[in-house]
Amino acid sequence: MIDTFTNTVLFVMLVLTALAIVRMERLFAVVMLSSVFSLLSALLFVTLDAVDVAFTEAAVGAGISTVLMLGTIALTKPEAKRPRHTAFVPLIVVCVTGAALVYGTLDMPAFGSPDAPAQTHVGPDYLSRTPIDIDVPNAVTAILGSYRGFDTLGETAVVFTAGIGVLLLLSGLRRRREDEDEEI
Amino acid sequence: MGKFFELQFLTGHIHYLLFIVLMMTGLFIVVDKTNLVKKIIGLNIFQVSVFMFYVSIGKVTDGTAPIFPMDSNYHVDQAAMQTILYSNPLPHVLILTAIVVGIATTSLGLALIVRIRESFNTIDEEDILQIEQKMTRDDNQKYKYLLRDML
Amino acid sequence: MIFHHLILRVVTKLLVGTIILFALYVQFHGDFSPGGGFQAGVIMAVAFILYGIVFSLEAAKKVFPEWLVHKLSALGVLIYAGTGIVTMILGYDFLDYDAFSPLHPTHGQHWGLLIIEFGVGVTVTGVMVAIYYAFAGRPPCISDEEW
Numbered sequence A: 001m002i003d004t005f006t007n008t009v010l011f012v013m014l015v016l017t018a019l020a021i022v023r024m025e026r027l028f029a030v031v032m033l034s035s036v037f038s039l040l041s042a043l044l045f046v047t048l049d050a051v052d053v054a055f056t057e058a059a060v061g062a063g064i065s066t067v068l069m070l071g072t073i074a075l076t077k078p079e080a081k082r083p084r085h086t087a088f089v090p091l092i093v094v095c096v097t098g099a100a101l102v103y104g105t106l107d108m109p110a111f112g113s114p115d116a117p118a119q120t121h122v123g124p125d126y127l128s129r130t131p132i133d134i135d136v137p138n139a140v141t142a143i144l145g146s147y148r149g150f151d152t153l154g155e156t157a158v159v160f161t162a163g164i165g166v167l168l169l170l171s172g173l174r175r176r177r178e179d180e181d182e183e184i
Numbered sequence B: 001m002g003k004f005f006e007l008q009f010l011t012g013h014i015h016y017l018l019f020i021v022l023m024m025t026g027l028f029i030v031v032d033k034t035n036l037v038k039k040i041i042g043l044n045i046f047q048v049s050v051f052m053f054y055v056s057i058g059k060v061t062d063g064t065a066p067i068f069p070m071d072s073n074y075h076v077d078q079a080a081m082q083t084i085l086y087s088n089p090l091p092h093v094l095i096l097t098a099i100v101v102g103i104a105t106t107s108l109g110l111a112l113i114v115r116i117r118e119s120f121n122t123i124d125e126e127d128i129l130q131i132e133q134k135m136t137r138d139d140n141q142k143y144k145y146l147l148r149d150m151l
Numbered sequence C: 001m002i003f004h005h006l007i008l009r010v011v012t013k014l015l016v017g018t019i020i021l022f023a024l025y026v027q028f029h030g031d032f033s034p035g036g037g038f039q040a041g042v043i044m045a046v047a048f049i050l051y052g053i054v055f056s057l058e059a060a061k062k063v064f065p066e067w068l069v070h071k072l073s074a075l076g077v078l079i080y081a082g083t084g085i086v087t088m089i090l091g092y093d094f095l096d097y098d099a100f101s102p103l104h105p106t107h108g109q110h111w112g113l114l115i116i117e118f119g120v121g122v123t124v125t126g127v128m129v130a131i132y133y134a135f136a137g138r139p140p141c142i143s144d145e146e147w
Helices: A002-023 A027-047 A051-075 A088-105 A122-133 A139-147 A149-170 A173-183 B007-032 B036-057 B078-082 B089-120 B125-142 B144-150 C006-028 C037-054 C057-063 C066-089 C105-136
Strands: none
Touching (some): A002 A027, A027 A051, A027 B036, A051 C037, A051 C105, A122 A139, A139 A149, A139 C105, A149 B089, B007 B036, B036 B089, B089 B125, B089 C037, B125 B144, C006 C037, C006 C105, C037 C105, C057 C105, C066 C105
């Protein structure tokens, strides 16, 4: 019961932050609020027992992404314009999508139930085999690196590729080629 | 539909409802706002609420974080481990990598925004659309004779 | 040389070393407590980004040159994939860390996890610092007062 209460309080704060992001036009404030949003969601991940995820969210969401968004604002404009169209059509789209999703959750197992399908197949298997196969205390690291090593290799490659993409878009590679052309 | 109003059902599913409220706030920002940086932030909110939803599937009531106790030889203490209830670690693994990939793709989007500002001198979607329409009109005006010859 | 933000500069000098130490702890203690390559890479990158923000981009590039950053982000993926190749050469499956210590498979797993987490950490550090350099390297188009 206390869990539900904590989660609900955190949720109210998250939703209030998100609504403030909707209302604000000053992009600096919006970016700071999104940083607050990340920290609050990290707290929620702790209450959901996902300490590794909370750690990552706090480091990535509140740290790096805030810096990058501030960098983007410095390179663009500090103020967002109010949209000229009315919010009527987007509201309808959002309400319809939300209603469809709520309808989808009606068949889901209750939150935290130990006999949900997710808890009865692979999950317990990983938990019982990790001490014998890998013998490290942190089950998340064991699954990340060993049982699902291919997956993590792919994710590392994606991070690398995204980094190359940003470098191609933003760094002075094009300028360097123009210089070479002049020399020829 | 009647079970929807029972208290037990509601306490079991209130979390999903709250995730969806958060998700739809993110979707609203993406659909309604025209500033591209705000769109990216809305996308982030949407992404984080999907992460919460996914992690919540692995949560077990009265469970704890999946980190096992150790004995004095720095091995996992399997006897002590059996007595503790753990949450499912699999969603944590998937979401952990998804967060880092998410920031990498977000930075790619931000880099695109910087380049868009350099080409159009604005990061507002409606302004960009107007500029592009004007460019098309000018092109049509300029190459009107070509179109006439073709027809 | 600018002399404003004296407190920030002093505190940053104290913090940068601590942050790097914490990143190394998270990296190599990831098997035992929350943490691992992804988090450690981000924290390590934050140390250099903080240095670059408070001092200048040029100072950060002197400490961590751009060519090294680019090489590191590729090196991490190579370490990870290379581990898989090595296990294949030793006669096991791709990324089957039992190959490192056939008599004690759990020891082999420990070595394997340590190596691939290091690879992940190196790539994430490299990519995050490279992205920061790319953003900070362009001339800003709004002045300090406009914030």
